[in-house]
Amino acid sequence: MTVPVSLWRHRTFRRYLSGQAASVTGSAISSMVIPVLAVLELDASTAEVAWLTFLGQLPPALLALHAGALADRHAKRHLMIIGDLVSAVALATVPVTAALDRLSLTQLMVVAAVQGAAGVLHDAAAISLLPSLVDRSLLQRSNSRIGILFAISATAGSNLGAALTALLGPARALLGDVLSHLVSAWCTARIQVTAQPRVTAERGHLHTEIGQGLRYVQRDHRLRTLTLVNATTSGALALLNTLWALYLLRSLAMGATVFGVVLGLGALGAAAGALAAPSLTTRYGPGPMMLTALALTPLTQIPLLLASPGLAWQIAIACALFIQLACAAAAGTTQRTIRQSITSHGMQARMQAVSTWLTASARPAAALLAGGLGTWIGVRPTLVAGSVLLLVPLVVLYRSPVRGLMDMPNSPGTGSRAQAGTLPGPSAPPASGPVSTVDGRHDRSTEGGP
Incomplete structure (x- = not known):
């Protein structure tokens, strides 16, 4: 009988996981602090909050495909480190200008855009690196461990963000995220990666490689369906998430500390x-x-749509968020494992980039739509519209044979034993080599939680 391999004794996996967990902790700090900074310190309007969200989410829509092709072409660790260092520098400018009393909403928007661009580069490399660190038979367990630790990190980050905001103020609280990027870069630099065969990339043909990635996803309807489910879910959640913090902080009169605690308690659902x-x-x-x-x-x-100010509704919202993130994490780790398992090594980054691109493209449009609808018909009716849109990915998956997938596929080109012959895997690109796992900072553990 084969003894299960302990991932916690896998030194390379531990270093990878430690760096990414530090990064997620910092992201949770920023997710809690930046809305507080914009709404309570800079008195941002509904439209300005929407623009802040739009600019932060625009880089993945513009750059994901290029970042994926670059990650399949260059050393992934180096790209991850570059992304971390650029993000750290951009975020560090906020407490500096705040100390000089020069901080503006415009600067916050620029920082959001720069951090978003750096995050795209980092995440394209990080997501596609993991399948080369662990055997394919360990992918589901790896994604599960990652989801658990990331959820714990997000919980700790949200609570840490609330504490830092109370102690230091929201601007200086962002130093926690700066530190997280430096820790992530240090851990990534210590990862030892065995050389893997890669598709030989010809300089000046990046668009050709991008086209290969698009065709690769389009040919396999498992990849195609799961990518479409991600994109439609992302669009609906982006509509909700754009106004979520504004609604809780302003309409429901939730304090900054309670807001952080609700995010932290809800993130425990992702771990579960x-x-x-x-x-x-x-x-x-x-x-x-x-x-x-x-x-x-x-x-x-x-509960969010029916809520009014008060402790009882705050508890109800936290419980609902717990369930939402539990569903998102369970589905997210599963679909991610399916996509990684059926994709050959040389296409991992580009496959993920297609998903990131379509998913991210829905977010800026949804953010602007949320700002327009929130100003025109009000915040609560806009949240109702976003909730209705969450039915779309359900219909997409229900109409696909993927809904009946009863076993995890094990390798590129093979389906599960229940679906073999019905759900063919994608063809491997000519020069890619076989090898024996987590999404971007925006939705690493949840595939789109608030």
Whole structure:
């Protein structure tokens, strides 16, 4: 009988995970602090909050495909380190200018855009690096461990952000995220990667490689369906998330500390979902499990839409967020494992880049739409519209054969034993080599939580 390999004894995996967990902790600090800084310190309007969100989410839509091609072409560790250092420098300018009493909403928007661009480069490399660090048989367990630790990191980061905001003020609290990027860069520099065969990249043909990635995803309807589910989910959640902080902080009169605690408690759901994902997929099958998670997600918005100021509603919102992030993490780790398992090594970054590009492209448009609708019809009706849109990815998955996928595929070009011959894998590119795992800073553990 084969003894299960302990991922916690896998030194390279531990270093990778430590760096990414530090980065997620910092992202949670910024996710909590930046809305507070914009709304409470800079008195941002509904439209300005929407623009801030739009500029932060625009870089993935513009740069994801190029970043994916670069990550398949160059050393992934170097790209990750560059992204971390650029983000650290950009964020460090906020407390500096705030100390000089020169901080403006315009600067905050520029920082959001620069950090977003650096994050695209980092994440394209980080997501595609993991399948070369662990054997394919360990991918689902790896994604589950990553989801758990990332959820814990997000919880710690949200609570740490609330504490730092109370102690130092929101601007200086961003130094926590600066430190997280430096720790991430240090851990990444210590990762030892075994040389893997790569597609030989010809300089000046980046668009050709991008086209290969687009065709690769389009040919396999598992990749195509899961990418479309991600994109439609992202658009609906972007509409909700753009006004989520504004609604809680202003309409429901939630304090900054309570806001951070609610985010932290809700993030525990992501840990629970990631922990349960392997056993749920084994018992019910990845297709039915993902379908159920997508069906529950719109229902978790009901407490938010009915809420009024008060402790009881704050608890209800935290509980609903717990369930939403549990569903998102369970479905997210599962679909990510499926995509990584059926994709050959030389296409990992470009496959993920296509998903990131389509998913990210929906976010800026949804952010602007949220700002327009929020100004025109009000914040709460806009949140209702976003909740209704969460039904779209459910319909997409329900109409696809992927809903009936009962086992995890194990390697490129093969389906699960229940679906073999029905769900063919994508063809490997000519020069890619076989090898024996986590999304961007925006949605690493949840595939799109608030």
